[in-house]
Structure formats: structure tokens, C-alpha cells
Amino acid sequence: MSGSSPDRARRAPAPRFSLRAVVAPLTSGATVRAGVFLVVGGVVAGAYGLLGAGFLQMFAEPRTATPTTVVLAIVATILAAVPPFLAPVRAVEVLAVRTLLDVDVPVPSSRPGAAARWRGAAWFVLHLLLGLLVVAVLLAVVPLVLDLVLSVFGEPFVDPGWLTGVLEGEAARVALALLVLLALPYAVVGARAVLRAAAPALLGPDQSERIAELEAQAARLTARNRLARDVHDGVGHALTITVLQAAAATRTLETDPQASRRALEAIEETGRHALAELDDLLRRLRDPRSDASTEHDDDVAMLVKHARAAGAHVTLRLVGEVGRAPLTVTVTREIYRIAQESLTNALRHAPGAPIHVQVVRADDLRIEVRHPWSSPPGGASGRRGRGLAGMEERVTALGGTLFAGPDGGAWVVRASLPLGVHGAASGEVAS
Numbered sequence: 001m002s003g004s005s006p007d008r009a010r011r012a013p014a015p016r017f018s019l020r021a022v023v024a025p026l027t028s029g030a031t032v033r034a035g036v037f038l039v040v041g042g043v044v045a046g047a048y049g050l051l052g053a054g055f056l057q058m059f060a061e062p063r064t065a066t067p068t069t070v071v072l073a074i075v076a077t078i079l080a081a082v083p084p085f086l087a088p089v090r091a092v093e094v095l096a097v098r099t100l101l102d103v104d105v106p107v108p109s110s111r112p113g114a115a116a117r118w119r120g121a122a123w124f125v126l127h128l129l130l131g132l133l134v135v136a137v138l139l140a141v142v143p144l145v146l147d148l149v150l151s152v153f154g155e156p157f158v159d160p161g162w163l164t165g166v167l168e169g170e171a172a173r174v175a176l177a178l179l180v181l182l183a184l185p186y187a188v189v190g191a192r193a194v195l196r197a198a199a200p201a202l203l204g205p206d207q208s209e210r211i212a213e214l215e216a217q218a219a220r221l222t223a224r225n226r227l228a229r230d231v232h233d234g235v236g237h238a239l240t241i242t243v244l245q246a247a248a249a250t251r252t253l254e255t256d257p258q259a260s261r262r263a264l265e266a267i268e269e270t271g272r273h274a275l276a277e278l279d280d281l282l283r284r285l286r287d288p289r290s291d292a293s294t295e296h297d298d299d300v301a302m303l304v305k306h307a308r309a310a311g312a313h314v315t316l317r318l319v320g321e322v323g324r325a326p327l328t329v330t331v332t333r334e335i336y337r338i339a340q341e342s343l344t345n346a347l348r349h350a351p352g353a354p355i356h357v358q359v360v361r362a363d364d365l366r367i368e369v370r371h372p373w374s375s376p377p378g379g380a381s382g383r384r385g386r387g388l389a390g391m392e393e394r395v396t397a398l399g400g401t402l403f404a405g406p407d408g409g410a411w412v413v414r415a416s417l418p419l420g421v422h423g424a425a426s427g428e429v430a431s
Contacts, residue, residue, distance in 0.1 A: 025189040026182070030102060034192035035185075037100040039138070041131025048080060048128070084121035087112050093123060094203050101192060103199040110212040116205075123202035130191040137187045141180055148177040222397070229390040230281055233337050236387070237344040238274035241306050242267050244347060248311055266309040273306075300339045300359055300367075307343050313354040314343070320361035331417050334394045335359065335367050341387045342369035342413040350411070364400070366416045373411035391415065 025031045055073045083089050090112060097103045112120065205213060249263035304316045339357065346355045346369065353372045360366045388404050391413070395402040400417040 025185050031185050031188050031192070033100040033102075034195075035134070035188045037096060037127075037195075038131040038134040038188060038191055040096075041127040042133075042135030043131070045128035045132040046135065049132075051076060051080065084124035085117045087117075089124065090117070090120035090203065093120065093127070097195075097199050097203060101196055101199065103196050105199055105203045106205055106213065108205070109216055113206065113208050116208075119202045119206075123198065126198060126202070127195065130194060134184075134187055134191055137184055141184050145177045145181050148174070148180070225393065226397075227281055227285055229393065230337065231278075232390060233341045233344070233387065234274060234277045234281070237303075237340045238270050238277075240344045240347050241270045241309075244311060244351070245270070245309070262309070266306065269309075270306055273302075299336050300357070303336075303339055303343055304357060307347060307355070311352075312343075312347055313352075315354070315356050317356070317358040319358065331365055331398065331419060334398060334417060335365055335415070337394060338367055338391050338413065338415050339369065341391055342367075345387060345413075346371045346411075361419075364416050364418050366414070368415075369413045370407075370410045373406045373409060 055069075055076065058069050059073075087108070091108055094105050094107055097105050098107070108116075245263040245267045249260040249267075252259040252263070301316060301318075304314045307314045339359075343355065343357070346353070350371045350373075355369065355371045358366075358368045358370075360368075391404065392402055395415050395417065398417050400415060402416075403412065403414040405412065
């Protein structure tokens with residue numbers, strides 16, 4: 001006895017009859033939604049049935065069995081067979097399943113392949129067959145229930161034959177009417193269960209669709225991360241310049257009003273440029289297919305100008321065809337952002353130190369930002385901040401190389417991006 005007690009304790013409790021579970025389909029909104037879905041399928045199936053019956057009647061009549069009728073039947077059959085294989089029909093079925101059957105089937109984001117189209121056609125047929133079954137039950141149940149109820153009030157009742165001996169008395173007829181009426185919602189519940197089980201297999205994505213969706217998701221994440229990096233670099237640079245200029249204006253407010261005026265003007269120009277950048281980023285956020293419209297080739301010089309206005313000692317050297325020959329927007333934008341983040345870090349971590357910027361265009365596009373090194377960007381702990389990580393992501397995405405670290409007593413950021421076209425180094429400009 002004692003040895004069997006643990007076994008009894010581990011046994012799963014036997015399922016108990018629940019009246020609520022039995023009655024739930026009668027009061028559930030899910031049953032109503034599934035009923036709508038099935039009735040729509042039954043109506044479409046009925047249209048197919050009427051079309052087929054019409055042609056059968058035409059072929060049964062010798063006077064209409066002509067070659068024209070045969071051709072018309074072939075054309076009608078092709079037209080009737082095409083919709084289940086169409087991508088829009090499959091997409092509508094997916095949306096209907098998500099809304100009316102509460103099945104979380106992914107909405108297709110790409111054109112389905114042949115296998116997906118066949119699975120969609122199988123689902124279409126299943127939907128129509130089960131819908132036809134439910135409509136048939138509906139058409140059989142409603143008249144029978146009405147006849148049973150009306151017979152209680154003295155109306156004549158036509159016995160279909162299989163009810164002989166059951167309809168003795170009004171109570172029996174009312175009870176039978178209720179039982180027959182319950183057949184409709186439970187038929188809907190059964191059909192709904194079959195459809196919910198089949199939906200993931202027949203309407204869900206196959207391997208190729210999953211790969212396409214993952215690629216689209218990766219592209220969206222890449223675009224979002226790029227915008228986040230642009231916001232970080234643009235706003236961070238503008239705020240750094242603004243803080244430095246505000247500090248300079250405060251220091252010279254009484255001793256040199258003209259210098260304070262120049263600092264305030266620089267703050268105004270920096271803010272105006274930052275607002276223009278944010279407007280461009282918001283436009284790209286609304287329309288991911290658009291690209292930056294700013295001419296970043298020339299903006300490197302503008303960044304140096306703003307840094308100088310903030311009191312920094314910056315030299316700029318352009319080697320090759322930089323600024324003279326067109327480059328892709330992507331490459332020039334990334335070079336601009338790398339220069340922007342590098343100057344921001346230099347102004348934050350080495351205030352007052354001379355900064356040297358060099359941009360070289362040869363077989364690739366290279367930029368180097370160098371300043372005396374006291375501590376690595378990110379603080380004395382050497383923790384790499386978001387700016388350096390963002391620069392690595394930019395360079396890696398374009399297949400380039402990046403070095404950021406101490407080099408001969410200076411902190412150096414050195415990036416190289418492939419151009420895809422060759423540009424000869426013909427000339428040198430220093431400023």
C-alpha cells in the first residue's frame with residue numbers, strides 16, 4: 001500500500017467534464033467569426049457548383065452540346081482554376097485566417113514560389129469544402145427547426161421520415177429543435193479546429209519565404225541602425241560644437257564682446273546645419289528608398305570650418321580628386337560621418353590640441369584624423385564608446401578597413417573605403 005502511494009501521487013489528474021467548455025462555443029465570438037469565414041467559403045463553393053451544374057446541364061442537352069460549348073467549358077474551367085494559385089488570393093486568405101480564425105500566420109512579404117502556390121490552392125479547396133459543409137448544415141437545420149417550433153403552435157409538420165416515433169408530444173419536438181439547433185455551432189467549431197490545424201502548414205511560409213523574410217528583416221535592421229548611427233554622430237557633433245562655443249562666449253562675454261558674438265553666430269550656424277541634417281534623416285526614415293541628398297564631399301571642409309570656429313586648431317589636407325570628381329553617395333556619406341565622429345571625439349577628449357585631417361582619393365578613399373593622445377576616446381578606462389563602434393559598422397558594411405587607437409604619441413582614426421572605380425591621385429590641396 002505504502003509503496004504504491006508515490007505512483008498514485010505522480011499520476012496526472014483525469015480530465016473532468018466541464019459544462020462551461022461544452023457551452024463555450026455557443027457564446028464565443030470566435031465561433032461567430034469562424035462561421036462568417038466558413039459561410040463565405042460555402043458561398044464561393046456554391047458558385048463553383050452552380051457553374052459546374054450549368055455546364056453539365058448544357059452537355060446533357062443534345063441541342064447545346066456543340067464545339068462552342070466545349071470551348072466555353074474549357075475557358076470557364078481554366079478561369080475557375082486560376083484564383084486558388086494567385087498570390088493576392090493567398091494573401092487575402094492569410095489576412096482572413098489571422099482575423100477570423102485567430103491563427104498567427106505570417107503575412108507574405110514576397111512573391112510565393114510554386115510550392116507555396118500549390119499549398120495555397122490546397123487551402124482554398126479545404127476552405128470551400130468545409131464552408132460548403134457548414135452551409136449545407138445551415139440550410140438543413142434552419143428549416144427543420146422552424147417546422148418543429150411552428151408545429152408546437154398547431155402548424156402542420158411534414159415528417160421527413162427519419163423522425164417517426166420521436167415527435168410524440170410538444171416537449172419532444174421542442175427538445176429535438178434545440179438539439180438540432182446545436183448542431184450548427186458545433187459543426188462550425190469542428191470545421192474551425194480543422195482549419196486552424198491546417199493553416200500553418202498550407203498558408204505558412206516555406207523555406208524560401210522564410211529566407212526572403214529574414215533578408216528583408218536584416219535589410220530593415222541595417223537601415224534602422226544606419227539611421228541611428230547618423231543621428232548619434234550628427235547630434236553629438238552639433239552638441240559638442242555648441243557646448244564649446246557657449247563656453248567660449250561665456251568666457252569672453254565681458255572682455256571681448258566681438259568674440260562672444262562670433263561664438264553665438266557659430267552656435268546659430270551649427271544649429272541650423274544640425275536641423276537640416278535631422279530633416280534629411282527624417283525624410284530617409286519616412287522613405288527608406290531615398291538617400292542622403294547632402295554633398296558630403298564638401299562637408300568635410302565645412303566640418304573643419306565649424307571646428308575652427310569653436311576654437312580648435314584643425315588642418316585639412318585633401319589629396320587626389322577629392323571634391324572634384326563624383327563619388328557614390330554611400331561612400332562620401334560614410335567618409336563624412338567618420339570625419340564628423342572623429343572630430344567630435346578629438347574636441348571632447350583633447351580640447352585645445354592640434355588636429356590634423358587628411359582625405360586621400362586614389363584606388364580607394366581614405367581619411368585620417370590625428371591629434372595628440374592623452375587618453376582614449378571613451379574615458380580613461382579605455383571603454384570603447386558608441387562612436388567607435390559605429391565607425392566600425394560603417395566601414396565593415398562597405399568592405400573597408402578601420403584603425404582607431406594610439407600611434408606614435410597621437411590618437412589616430414584611419415579608415416579606407418573601396419570606391420568601386422579607380423581615381424588617380426592627381427594633385428594635392430592643403431588648408
